[in-house]
Structures are given as C-alpha cells and as structure tokens.
Amino acid sequence: MTIVTRFAPSxxxxxxxxxxxxxxxxxxxxREGSGRFLLRMEDIDQTRCRSEYEGVIYDDLKWLxxxxxxxxxxxxxxxxxxxxVLDRLFERGLIYPxxxxxxxxxxxxxxxxxxxxGPEGPLYPGTCKSLSHRERDQxxxxxxxxxxxxxxAAALKLVDVSQLxxxxxxxxxxxxxxxxxxDVVLARKDTPTSYHLAVTLDDAFxxxxxxxxxxxxxxxxxxxxxxxxxxxxxTPRYMHHGLVSDMKGQRLAKRDKSVTLQVIRENxxxxxxxxxxxxxxx
Numbered sequence: 576m577t578i579v580t581r582f583a584p585s586x587x588x589x590x591x592x593x594x595x596x597x598x599x600x601x602x603x604x605x606r607e608g609s610g611r612f613l614l615r616m617e618d619i620d621q622t623r624c625r626s627e628y629e630g631v632i633y634d635d636l637k638w639l640x641x642x643x644x645x646x647x648x649x650x651x652x653x654x655x656x657x658x659x660v661l662d663r664l665f666e667r668g669l670i671y672p673x674x675x676x677x678x679x680x681x682x683x684x685x686x687x688x689x690x691x692x693g694p695e696g697p698l699y700p701g702t703c704k705s706l707s708h709r710e711r712d713q714x715x716x717x718x719x720x721x722x723x724x725x726x727x728a729a730a731l732k733l734v735d736v737s738q739l740x741x742x743x744x745x746x747x748x749x750x751x752x753x754x755x756x757x758d759v760v761l762a763r764k765d766t767p768t769s770y771h772l773a774v775t776l777d778d779a780f781x782x783x784x785x786x787x788x789x790x791x792x793x794x795x796x797x798x799x800x801x802x803x804x805x806x807x808x809x810t811p812r813y814m815h816h817g818l819v820s821d822m823k824g825q826r827l828a829k830r831d832k833s834v835t836l837q838v839i840r841e842n843x844x845x846x847x848x849x850x851x852x853x854x855x856x857x
Contacts, residue, residue, distance in 0.1 A: 576784055577609075577610050578605055578609075578611070578784055579605070579610055579611045579781070579782050579783050579784045579785070580601040580602070580610065580611070580613070580785050580787055581601060581612070581613040581614065581778070581781065581786070582594075582597065582598040582601050582602070582612075582613075582614055582615070582636075582787075583614075583615040583616075583617050583777070583788075584598075584616070584617065584632055585617045585618065585623075586625060586626070586628035586629040587620065587624055587625070587628060588628060588835075589631055589836065589837050590631075590632055590635045590636075590835060590836045591835050592819055592834055592836070592849065592852060592853060593789070594635075595635075595639055595849055596853040596855075597788060597789060598636060598639070598641060599639065599641070599853060599855045600787050600814070600855075601785075601787035602641050604785055604787060604814070605785075611644060612641070612642070612643050613644055613781055614636070614643040614644075614648075615647065615649075615650070615777060615781070616632075616647060616648070617770070617773065619650045619651060619654075619768055619769075619770070619773055621651065624651075631837055634837075635836040635837065635840075638840060638846060639836075639846055639850075640846055648780075648781060650768070653777075654766075654767050656776065657762070657767045657768035657772060657776060658767040658768075660772070660806060661723060661761065661767055661768075663806075664761070664805070668726065669725060669729050669730055670723045670724060670725055670726060670761060671703065671704055671706075671724055671726055671758075672703065672711055672715075672721045672722070672723060672724075673699070673702070673703040673721060673723070673758075674703055674706075674719050675699075679702070680699060683700045684697045687700065693755045693756050693757055694755060694794035694795070695756070695759070698757030698758070699724065699757055699758045699759075703724075704726065704758065720763075721763070722760045722762070723760070723761050723762040723763070724758040724759065724760055724761065725761050726758060727753070727754060727756070727757055727758050730801060731753070731754065731801075733804075733805065736752070736753070737750070739753075739800055739801065741796055741810055741812075741813055742810075742812045743812075743813050744812060744813065744814040749796075751797040751800045753797045753798045753800070753801040755794070755797065756797070756798045759771060771795065771798055772802065775799045775802045775806075775808065778811060779803070779808040779809060784811050784812065785812050785813075785814060786811050786813045788813075788814075788816070789816060789818050790815045790816060790817055791818060792815065793815045796815075819853070
C-alpha cells in the first residue's frame with residue numbers, strides 16, 4: 576500500500592517549531608515509504624482564519640525544505656461535501672439539533688453532582704434530545720442558533736464497540752471508546768461541519784493512509800473511528816507524536832510569537848538549525 580501522509584494546519588496564526596516537527600515527521604514517513612505527502616488547510620473557522628497566515632504557512636514549509644502535491648485542499652471550498660454527509664446522518668436519525676446556549680449547558684451541568692466528563696470537558700446533558708418535532712420546528716422558525724449533535728446512543732446501536740479498533744504505530748491495536756465524547760457537536764447552523772467531521776471526511780477523500788499528528792489528538796481518534804464506521808470510510812493507521820514544549824515545559828501554542836518559524840527565520844537562523852532543533856535531517 577502506498578503511504579499517504581498529510582499536514583493539516585489551521586491558518587489562524589503563525590507556525591511554531593512544534594508544527595515544524597509534525598510536518599517534518601509526516602513528510603519523512605511519506606518520503607521513506609516512497610509515498611505521497613499532502614498539505615491541507617483546515618480553514619472552517621472563517622472568523623479566525625486569515626489568507627495572510629496561509630501565505631506564511633506556505634513560506635515556512637518551503638523554507639523547511641518540504642514539498643507537497645497541488646492543489647492544496649481547503650476545507651472552506653468543500654462545505655457542500657460536509658453538508659451532504661450531515662444530511663445522510665440526519666436521515667438515519669444519528670444527529671439532532673441542539674438549541675442550548677453555552678450558558679444554559681453550564682447551568683444544567685452545574686445542577687448535576689456527578690456530571691460526566693470527556694476529553695473536551697463536561698459532556699452535554701442531552702437537554703434537546705427529547706424535544707418533539709413540533710418544538711424543534713418552532714425553534715427553527717424562530718431562527719434560533721443551533722448545533723447538530725451526534726446521538727451517541729443511536730450511533731452505538733449500529734456498531735459492536737468491542738470490535739472497533741485503530742492501529743497506532745508504536746502501540747499496536749487500540750480498542751475504541753467513543754462513548755467518552757457523549758453527544759459531540761458535528762456542525763453548527765452557520766458552519767456545516769466541525770473539526771471532527773471534516774478531518775475524518777478529508778482524510779478519506781484524500782486517501783490518507785497514515786495520520787501523523789500530536790498526542791493531544793489521540794483521544795479524538797476514538798470518535799473519528801466511530802464516524803468512519805458510520806460513514807463506511809476506510810481507516811488509516813495513526814502516529815500520535817509527543818508535543819514540543821518550551822524551556823518551561825509548557826506546550827507550544829500559536830500565541831508564543833518568540834518561537835514562530837517566521838521569527839526564527841527573521842532572526843537569521845537557518846533551515847539546518849531548525850532541523851537540528853527538532854531532531855530531523857530532512
């Protein structure tokens with residue numbers, strides 16, 4: 576099987592050395608396997624994504640010595656694809672509209688002494704799941720904002736979780752537990768997708784066979800594997816690498832401007848300096 580990897584940044588800020596590590600690792604895996612390396616822009620958040628950041632991302636990756644196939648897939652150009660999949664899930668009774676505000680959800684969770692928590696925080700208590708069709712129609716007519724949530728209970732009726740696995744390169748077979756995500760948001764009224772839905776579909780659409788990404792997304796793979804099953808999509812292998820930290824041991828973030836690749840370049844450091852820093856000979 577041809578190895579196909581990808582690097583999928585969001586153009587909401589400048590890349591830092593942690594991104595350089597992830598992109599270089601994916602590139603290395605593809606090159607050593609005589610495979611393909613893809614670049615994807617995860618730009619569904621139109622309030623934070625900027626074209627100028629996208630341009631700098633291209634410059635940074637070229638400066639690192641990486642090359643990729645064209646055209647670059649941009650999620651913002653494929654909203655119809657995501658909307659069509661949402662329609663399929665809705666027709667199967669696997670998603671429902673949630674009209675709760677964040678404040679209402681917080682209040683409802685506070686009322687429970689044992690509100691369950693998942694990888695992304697307290698789980699949604701299911702307030703809107705019991706709304707009648709009439710109640711939902713009324714809220715739609717009132718043009719209330721809403722999110723589309725996966726009905727986890729309905730989804731798990733369609734899969735034997737004990738047989739739901741994914742392959743991690745250094746850990747072997749991992750059994751999935753998507754239940755810990757609860758009724759997760761898959762889309763919102765004005766954005767017909769979420770990270771979880773878009774990344775799962777994009778990896779399948781692009782034929783990605785090895786997903787290289789940070790350890791902070793390991794738990795998300797449990798949910799992505801369920802979505803792959805529900806949508807009859809292929810399952811790639813996964814490589815979740817350790818996260819690059821600063822001198823204080825804190826995880827790097829885009830707000831850490833001192834370690835962005837752009838600043839590093841402007842301060843006169845070379846590609847080989849960064850390659851040595853992240854432990855790669857690209």
